Amino acid sequence: MSETTEHPPPADGPPAGPRTVAVIGAGTIGLGWTTLFLAHGLRVRVNSRRAGAEKAVTEALGTLAPGLPGGGHDPGELAARLEFEPDLERAVRDVDVVQENVPDDLELKQELFRRIGAAAPPGALLLSSTSRLLPDDMGARMDDPGRLLVGHPLNPPHVIPLVEVVGGRRTDPDAVEACVAFYRSVGKEPVVLRKPVPRFVANRLQAALLRESIHLVQEGVVTMAELDTVVTRSLGPRWAAVGPFQAFHLGGGEGGLRRWLGVAGPGMDRAWQDLGRPRMTPETIDRLGDLAERTYGTDTYAALAAARDARQNAVLEALARVGAGDARPGGDGTPDDSTDDEDGPRGGP
Known part of the structure; x- marks a missing residue:
């Protein structure tokens, strides 16, 4: 690099x-x-x-x-x-x-x-x-x-x-x-970006979440649809309003991030060691592809994309109405995935 x-x-x-x-x-x-x-x-x-x-x-x-x-x-x-x-x-x-x-x-x-x-x-x-x-x-x-x-x-x-x-x-x-x-x-x-880093910032964050999502589905902890529900009904709405650091800063109450890390920080090393490390073998890819096709049905890409865009716009418009386009005062940016290919989507984490 x-x-x-x-x-x-x-x-x-x-x-x-x-x-x-x-x-x-x-x-x-x-x-x-x-x-x-x-x-x-x-x-x-x-x-x-x-x-x-x-x-x-x-x-x-x-x-x-x-x-x-x-x-x-x-x-x-x-x-x-x-x-x-x-x-x-x-x-x-x-x-x-x-x-x-x-x-x-x-x-x-x-x-x-x-x-x-x-x-x-x-x-x-x-x-x-x-x-x-x-x-x-x-x-x-x-x-x-x-x-x-x-x-x-x-x-x-x-x-x-x-x-x-x-x-x-x-x-x-x-x-x-x-x-x-x-x-x-x-x-x-x-x-x-203030420094170069492989795959930049958003995709690195996305890759970390995707890795654990695949692990949890492969281990039978939740289905693919249930994993999506966990994110869209918890972390998704939270992160649309505040980023990870501010979320934990607020989670620390009056003591802020310093207090939260003082309580939870010592256990984070152990928690990170417990995270899964799935391998992207051809068998894994086939299984995930089959699950996705069964989970999301046979709707066309155009129909799924239109529904996605409508939901994402609704979130952005709601945030704009409350002046929350950037949760960090004086900040300049936020939130998802790939670069292009002449024949369709590719890239990602």
Whole structure:
């Protein structure tokens, strides 16, 4: 892992005001970004090697546009600002921002950004949705890697506010400022990581919970549906209002986190030792896949995604009404999972 310069979160500033964004890749994450950017009045040019990319994007607008935060949008109105360009160099030639969403293959990303860096305008922001690679590594073949940053969204990117922003040793601080301003201009809550860490922050937290969830289901402690209920009826609502540290700070009563750790802390080492360590063998994957199909039925992806978006928007809207978009005074961000693939969802923890 390459070293990077620590980047403190920049102060709020006016949006940079880009008008045209190239979205590279039309998998799950690319489709979400495309829908969100169009909803914020941007012209979006999609470049994809995916077979039937135009059809996939058009269908995705019909599925995702009704679930956009703040109320649904007319897919037809969004499509009026949508373009398709199969040639990569032409796709990025005159854009303000590039949002890349191809598989997390370092060789692939290095060659892609070499070509993008040579063809895109000198002032264009070059952003990657990668869930694990670092800018210094992805930009190793670029003449000017200073404008390449990670902008890692959480799935679904058109709804979940968080974007993890990661710079590198060669990243221009002005590019970090511009990146944050751009994401804020489309309704996101960017958090600039102060240090590089494999898989960043949100996916590391998610991986820890997923590991124990799989262990508990495999051991027959609860079913998959019951595990979901435990989270959505306890930790989910709690963490939508306050993060883990503030939750335990409040759990300590008047003594706060110091008191809580003084009581519970000595036992945490033993508790961590008891956590499961399931192995992701082909047999485990098959069993979990069978369980998921039996648990969640035969509803189409579009129907399940629409129901998810409606519920997540309801939570975000309720928090906004009570002024709880950020539970930490003066803070700048919060909450879920992957990066993209030309043929659908991938990545995750």
